[in-house]
Amino acid sequence: MSSDELQGYKKTLNSPYTGIKGWIDSRLPLIRMMEAEYLKFPVPKSLNYFWSFGGIAMFCLIGLILTGIFLGFHYKPSAEDAFDSVERIMRDVSFGWLIRYLHANLVSFFFIATFIHIFRALYFGSYKAPRELVYIFGLTMFMLMMATAFLGYTLPWGQMSYWGATVITNLFSAIPVVGDAILQLLLGDFTVGDSAVNRFYVLHWLLAFAIVGLVVFHVITLHMTGSNNPTGSEPQSWDETVSFHPYVTIKDLNAALFFFIIMAFILFYYPNILGHSDNYIKANPMITPAHIVPEWYFLPFYAILRAIPDKLGGVIAMFGSILALGLLPWLDTSKVRSCLFRPIWRYCVLLFAVNFLVLMYVGGKPADDIYVLISRIGTAYWFLFIFVLAPLVGFLETPRQPLTITNYLQSKKA
Amino acid sequence: MSNRKKPRRDFIKLSAMTLGGVGAASLLIPFISSMNPGKDTLALASTEIDLSPLEEGQSLTVIWRGKPVFIKHRTKSEIDTAKNTSLDELPDAEEDSARVQKDNWLVVLGVCTHLGCVPLGQKASDTKGDFGGWFCPCHGSHYDTSGRIRKGPAPTNLPVPPYVFLTDNRIKIG
Numbered sequence: 412m413s414s415d416e417l418q419g420y421k422k423t424l425n426s427p428y429t430g431i432k433g434w435i436d437s438r439l440p441l442i443r444m445m446e447a448e449y450l451k452f453p454v455p456k457s458l459n460y461f462w463s464f465g466g467i468a469m470f471c472l473i474g475l476i477l478t479g480i481f482l483g484f485h486y487k488p489s490a491e492d493a494f495d496s497v498e499r500i501m502r503d504v505s506f507g508w509l510i511r512y513l514h515a516n517l518v519s520f521f522f523i524a525t526f527i528h529i530f531r532a533l534y535f536g537s538y539k540a541p542r543e544l545v546y547i548f549g550l551t552m553f554m555l556m557m558a559t560a561f562l563g564y565t566l567p568w569g570q571m572s573y574w575g576a577t578v579i580t581n582l583f584s585a586i587p588v589v590g591d592a593i594l595q596l597l598l599g600d601f602t603v604g605d606s607a608v609n610r611f612y613v614l615h616w617l618l619a620f621a622i623v624g625l626v627v628f629h630v631i632t633l634h635m636t637g638s639n640n641p642t643g644s645e646p647q648s649w650d651e652t653v654s655f656h657p658y659v660t661i662k663d664l665n666a667a668l669f670f671f672i673i674m675a676f677i678l679f680y681y682p683n684i685l686g687h688s689d690n691y692i693k694a695n696p697m698i699t700p701a702h703i704v705p706e707w708y709f710l711p712f713y714a715i716l717r718a719i720p721d722k723l724g725g726v727i728a729m730f731g732s733i734l735a736l737g738l739l740p741w742l743d744t745s746k747v748r749s750c751l752f753r754p755i756w757r758y759c760v761l762l763f764a765v766n767f768l769v770l771m772y773v774g775g776k777p778a779d780d781i782y783v784l785i786s787r788i789g790t791a792y793w794f795l796f797i798f799v800l801a802p803l804v805g806f807l808e809t810p811r812q813p814l815t816i817t818n819y820l821q822s823k824k825a
Numbered sequence: 826m827s828n829r830k831k832p833r834r835d836f837i838k839l840s841a842m843t844l845g846g847v848g849a850a851s852l853l854i855p856f857i858s859s860m861n862p863g864k865d866t867l868a869l870a871s872t873e874i875d876l877s878p879l880e881e882g883q884s885l886t887v888i889w890r891g892k893p894v895f896i897k898h899r900t901k902s903e904i905d906t907a908k909n910t911s912l913d914e915l916p917d918a919e920e921d922s923a924r925v926q927k928d929n930w931l932v933v934l935g936v937c938t939h940l941g942c943v944p945l946g947q948k949a950s951d952t953k954g955d956f957g958g959w960f961c962p963c964h965g966s967h968y969d970t971s972g973r974i975r976k977g978p979a980p981t982n983l984p985v986p987p988y989v990f991l992t993d994n995r996i997k998i999g
């Protein structure tokens with residue numbers, strides 16, 4: 412490289428700002444990055460409120476971390492102390508009840524936001540090229556969220572904590588030959604006990620922050636392509652976009668506030684409605700509660716686990732159900748993204764959403780014949796949707812010509 | 826860059842990669858191994874139990890290595906049904922005689938081999954399942970009077986822990 416070229420290359424790194432802003436920005440280019448990615452960033456004009464749930468999920472994550480830190484000031488991770496320390500948070504710590512109820516209910520609302528967010532991605536085809544990695548990072552976060560929530564739920568050391576942890580960690584014993592050794596390695600003991608709470612607490616923190624790290628990748632990959640929108644058509648000009656700030660910021664904030672008003676209603680009037688009362692009984696390794704159920708957000712996957720009569724098979728189906736969703740960008744053969752223009756696939760996706768709710772319902776019921784049958788049909792549809800319908804419907808259906816963003820907005824006015 | 830330097834560059838790459846690779850791999854061992862149960866946990870705490878208070882038909886739950894162990898003083902009819910079950914009916918075929926040291930005492934781990942719940946059947950008021958032994962409420966596994974799996978998702982029989990009879994009425998588990 413000649414010296415001129417070298418100087419020219421360095422010049423492109425110079426800050427566009429002057430003064431203190433310029434001084435900082437030429438040493439730490441954060442200000443210009445934030446301006447490009449969050450203030451001026453062009454976003455399709457046609458976004459609807461489905462697009463607010465990513466931001467809402469992020470608010471939930473921030474809330475969980477803040478409340479988690481304050482819970483951590485009082486929580487004691489041992490089989491001996493955990494339950495009592497949580498009871499102390501509820502009774503003796505100033506506003507401890509509020510912080511704990513916030514943490515527990517934010518988790519539920521985090522999952523609600525995430526489920527809607529995922530549905531949005533499916534319905535409007537956001538998973539398709541060129542946003543495959545955005546989608547994959549999203550699914551990865553979803554799996555980490557489930558792991559974090561599972562670990563967190565063991566911490567209060569109630570009966571549901573204990574037996575949920577026992578049943579879920581025992582899934583590893585389904586692995587042929589080395590299963591039991593792996594289980595002992597994970598628990599540091601022969602059963603869920605003191606050693607497990609201790610390390611689950613550490614991992615609960617660690618994974619929560621790992622999610623934060625993945626949010627960064629999720630957003631970097633998103634900002635390489637920009638947001639999808641209800642039409643699935645890319646913006647053709649600046650006219651079809653608005654700047655992220657103030658248009659999207661104010662809309663998302665507004666949506667988030669309504670969302671959190673609903674959460675506040677649950678939080679203040681029915682703080683335990685999404686939990687299980689047995690978790691207010693201290694863990695007893697000698698007695699399993701008569702009807703153990705996971706937290707509501709795990710129920711669809713629990714239903715899939717129970718649908719398969721074989722232990723290893725059930726575990727594979729459960730984890731496979733989420734992993735398989737990651738193949739959708741490559742299995743969906745249609746050129747058209749949005750379900751607005753896909754007459755058959757649209758109903759497949761809607762049925763997938765209904766099926767998800769049905770699985771959630773049967774997952775919370777006892778393993779009686781009728782519920783097992785429904786969960787088998789639901790599980791079958793889950794995999795049929797991904798491996799058969801996605802490739803097939805893309806070939807068979809004749810999609811409508813997708814509208815441009817401008818035409819879509821006009822047609823909505825008309 | 827002259828060609829003469831190439832072997833040295835190759836060498837330094839190869840050396841860094843092997844040393845780094847072997848080093849990282851061997852460092853992994855102590856870290857992973859540290860997650861295993863510690864020596865204190867492993868120290869096989871053995872438990873001694875006096876069986877004399879147990880009447881025929883009664884059961885006792887004791888703790889061994891943090892897990893419940895079921896001790897059942899079996900009745901004549903319970904022994905007979907266990908003995909007369911044909912091996913073809915068993916998902917995890919095992920003779921009753923291979924599971925007990927003395928016919929009237931059954932000692933098994935009270936941990937469902939499906940996903941680790943504690944089956945019901947120890948108390949007189951408990952449901953004992955379709956085969957008169959234990960019933961796991963978590964996902965519906967039925968065990969017989971020999972602790973063998975008969976119906977439901979559990980893959981294997983309730984395991985028999987290592988134990989010895991110290992006298993006719995005392996056993997030591999572990």
Ligand code: HEM
Binds near residue numbers: 482619
């Ligand atoms: C991804 C974000 C997170 C999720 C999904 C999550 C989930 C959960 C859940 C489900 C519980 C049990 C709530 C209950 O039944 O009471 C819990 C408890 C707890 N979490 Fe988190 N959490 C997250 C982030 C954090 C962070 C970042 C911290 C600390 C820095 C933290 C610290 C705690 C503590 C100390 C408890 C035990 C006290 C209690 O039971 O309320 N959490 N978490």
Ligand code: FES
Binds near residue numbers: 964
């Ligand atoms: S744990 Fe006993 S049936 Fe599943």
